[in-house]
Structure formats: structure tokens, C-alpha cells
Amino acid sequence: MAVKNSTYIRRNWQLYLLLVLPVIYFLVFKYGPMYGVQIAFKEFNFFQGIGGSEWVGLDIFREVFHNNDFFKALRNTLLLNLLDLIISFPAPLILAIMLYELRIVWFKKFAQTILYIPHFISWVIIGGIVLQVFGTESGFINNMLTGMGLDAIPFLSDKHYWLVTYLLVGVWQSAGWGTILYLAALTGINKELFEAAEVDGAGRFKKILHISLPGIKTTIATLLIINLGNMISIGFDRPFIIGNVAVRDYSEVLSTFVYRVGIESGQISLATAVGLFQALVGLIFLLGANYASKKLADESIL
Template sequence: MTKATQVTKTGDFGKRKSYIKRYWQLYALLSLPIAYFLIFRYGPMYGVQIAFKDFNLFQGINGSEWIGLEAFREVFAMNDFYITLRNTFMLNFLDLLVSFPAPIILAIMLYEIRNAWFKKISQTLLYIPHFISWVIIGGIVYQLFGTQSGMVNAVLQALGMDAIPFLTDKNSWLITYLFTGVWQSAGWGTILYLAALTGVNKELFEAADVDGASRMKKIWHITLPSIKPTIITLLILNLGKMVSIGFDRPYIIGNTAVREYSDVLSTFVYRIGLEAGQYTLATVVGLFQAVVGLVFILGSNYISKKVTGDGIL
């Protein structure tokens, strides 16, 4: 190494050290999310080996006996596993069809509103459901849509109409499940799209006005293309979650009458893991979800790049 090279490296190190010293507050803030991911995301990966062991709670991970792929064979031989896998795919796919476009439409509608106070009130009302616990939402759903005591059915019966089994008929339950999800998540999902819309060049709309374009044409030819990268990114991330599903929503809104649809992988893991104490089988299902989710993300990203030229990787 030449003397000139040593001087250059010493100078670069000094500059980096000075930069870190100057902006140490930013690095301190960055340490919090890094610590979060290390502890709660990367740390638990150590426990993945439970899927390949006959896990004993008292012996711990290291003391448990290796069994290889035996637990995988046991899980893949279960009929309940395939039923819950089918339900997970079905609910996530229907959620994608119903819930994914909702925040896009809402964001465009809010963006088009010119009355500032009405826009702020609307945004606040739309954001609120996101902060309500699914336990509370479940109580609201049962109070509104219960067959015997629900408010909606009470009104229908008062009008001389038959009660609708919103929560006991599997098809009616499916509709209730989907639109409850839209109500809970659509408002919060508009935040990213509204942020993307703030970057749209206003001169494009002015030029469209000069050309006599209608509001719908401006939305179709200017607004939507401007937020296309955001839409594609969120779509790819949602496709990556096709085999994963939250526990709260299907467990709280579901019941034994609609178990044919409401029993999903997360409730399956809860039953075999926490209730039955079969931690190895529960870990196998979790690892399966993670691997398939990764395949979906990479596959959807590859297809998106080939078709639209945009992706996340």
C-alpha cells in the first residue's frame, strides 16, 4: 500500500468519523428500529429449528431431539391443514379483490375534495377504525348483525322481513367478514396513496384543463399513472401475505357454525400450538407460511418487472 493511499484512507475515515459525530442524534434514532428488528425479527429465527426437533418445553431447544422432516410429514398428512390452507388463500384472495382497491378509491376521492374542513373531518373519521381493537370490532359486529339480537335484523323484522343470518350462514358470514375488513383498514390505507398524490405535478392538471379533459379523464390519465409505483409495491407486498393471515379477525368474528370458512392457518396454529401443546407442528406451519410467502413476493415481483417494469427488488 502506497503512502498516498494510506493518507486517502485516513482522510476518508476522518470524514466519516466527523460526519457521525455531527449527526449522532440521527444514528441514535436509527438504533431503535435496528434494535427492534434484531430482537423481534431476527432473534426468533433461532427458534425455527424447533420444526426439526421433538421439542420438549423443559429440555429447551438445544436439549430436544432432532427428528428431521418427520414433523413436516405429519403436518402435510393432516386434513385440517389443507382445509385451513384453502380458507387462508380464499379469504386473502377475496380480501385482495375487495380491500385492496378501496384505499386507492378513497385516496383519489379525498384528493379531489376541495373543501378543506370537510376533507379533514372525512380523513379523521376514516382513520379511526384502524385504531379500534378487533375485540371491540367483534363486539360491534355481533351487536349489529347477530341473528337474534342484532340491530340490523331487529329493524328488518320490524319491517316484516326475514332475519338474515349474517354470522351463522357461511356465505353471509363471508360478506360480513370482507366488508368489516374494508371498514377497518381502508381509511388507514389511504395515507400512503395520499402521500404519493402530493407529489403529482400540478401543471399536468392545468394542461389537462386547457385541453378540456373531464375530471374522470384526469384521474385516469394523470392521477392513477402517478401513483402506479405505489400501487404495484403495495400489491406485491400483499401478494406476499397470501398464505399468512391475522389471528384476531377470523377468530373473533368466526364461530363453529361457519368454521368451514373461518378456520385458517393462524387459528390452526393456535389450536395445535397453544391449546394442544404441539409446538413442533405449530413451528412447521409457521415456517411453511414464511417460505411460501417469500416465494410469492419474489414471484410477483418478477412478474411485475416483466409486465410493467416496476418492482420492489
């Protein structure tokens, strides 16, 4: 066995060499920072450093779980991620099927390009676009409404309107890019299945229902598990840039909470404890979703 392994390594040494940089990256930027996790159990002092700071055990976690702002941020994180899962998750799937069914090649390529572009736009720029389009006083839509004698809609200053705006902007920014995975999976389906279904008299909708969707079931299950695993974590840019003080009841999430208490207030131990809590709960969500998917659909990633 050892001889076989050494022969295989000598024959494919280029593949192992290509792995060196990714492995170094993960060791330095993923595993290395784990040393700092102990800050969650210490009263961190900048001057004494991590090793010299006083060990306080679970006191920081008790402080976190007695903080009302933390529970509000946790509620908002779960709410926004759940709504994103319901609204944003099906969007790239639907778009991918629509693009796959198009027969005009030039229009298909044009549509793909238009749909992919928002993914490459910085959230800072998107925030400016959102303000120009949905702003209460200076937004394009409200200027049109007030010009017609109608009342302006508080897209960014009323928490319920803000929630709808947040979700729709998220779909616009991410749906096009998400179609790439589904399109790749769709192109891997045997074309003879579609031809056979057409001979049997199946229409386009039935072919989608009985061939396309079952053919990419594994991809759908994998992405769903990953999304469920990320239920407790949320990106910083989108809620921070689109949110404001008027809608903080919905826009304050765990990532912005960590920024506010960790960077602005200097409570590094508290912010680290929240981050560790996110990681552990996220792991539980991921394993739970994987287990449920394996039992219900016989699909899993582990």
C-alpha cells in the same frame, strides 16, 4: 474511501445514533426468535428445552402435510386473502382519489377523520359491534327485518353470508387508513399537469385516468407486491373474533390453526412447522410478485 466514510459518519453521527434502537429491536425481536425455528425439526419437550429435544428431521412436516385440517386452513387463508385483495385493495385507492378531488376543505378533513377512526378500534371491540349489528337473534339489522315481518339473515352463522360480512367489515376497518399512503402520493403530483390537462379540455375523469393514476403507479405497485407477499399469512384477530364454530369451514385459517394446535393442544413442533412453512411460501410469493411487477410494469421494491 475510508476517510470519506469516517468524515461522513462524524458529520452525521446523530442519524446513526437514531438507528441504534430500531437495529436492537430487530435483532432481539426478529432475528433472536429464529433460534426457535429448529423446533420444527424436533419433538419438542418443555422440560428438555430446545437444545435437549429429540431431532426428528422432516417428520413434523410430513405430519403437517397429512393433516386435513391444515389443508383446509391453507385453502381458507388463500381464499380470504385473495378476496381481500380483490375487494379491499382497491377501496383505499378509490377513497383517496375521491378525497383528493374534494374542494370543500372542512368536509374533506371531516371525511378523513371519520374514515380513519375504525383503524384505531380494537378487533375485540369491532367483534362486539359486529355481533350487535349482524347477530341473528340480537342484531340491529335482523331486529329490523323481523319487525317488518321478514326472515332474519344469518350473517354470522351461514358460511356464505359470513364471508360477505367478513370482507365488508375488513374494508370498513382498513380502507380509511390505507388512503393515507395514496393521498401522500397524490399530493406529490405536479399541479401544473392538471392545469395543462384542463386547458386541453380534459374533464375530471380523464385527469384521474391519465394523471392521477399514472402519478401514483409506483405506490400502487409497491403496495400490491406487499399484499401478494402476504397471501399465505393472515392476521389472527379478525377471523378468530368474527368467526365461530358454525362457519369454521371458512373461518379456520393458518393463524387460528396454529393457535389451536400450538396453544390449545400443546403441539409446539407442529405449530412451528406451519409457521416456517408460511414464512417460506410468503417469501416465494413476495419474490414472485416483485419479479412479475418488474417485468410487466417496470416497478419493483427489490
